[in-house]
Amino acid sequence: MDAAEVTKLVEEALPGCEVQVQVDGTHYMVVVVGDVFEGLPTIKRQQMINKALFQHVMDGTIHALHPRAFTPAEWAERQG
Template identity: 55%
Template structure:
């Protein structure tokens, strides 16, 4: 599965978020930035994104996944 396919699946579930996906072969990194993450725990943020990819994870199409989810303010602070 290509990174752009993973990004499309996440965008379908989280259309109000900016989504970036990187793939190094077997491992995916999903970075999501959106207002919807305001006030959410890190676990809740990850659950939203896992939910978008649940079928692919269950089938084994996606083997390893790292999720980083931020509010726009958190993202801006991170970038300095």
């Protein structure tokens, strides 16, 4: 599964979010930025991303998933 496929799945599950995916074999780093995460704790944010990719984690296509979720303000702050 390539980065574009993962991006599409997450964008479909979380419309209006910006999605960035880095792939290293079966390890996926997924960064999602969107207003949908406003006021939510980290674990809830990660669960939302995990849900979009759950089937592919369960079937082994994605061996390791590292979800990161930010609001636009949090992302802007991280970018300096």
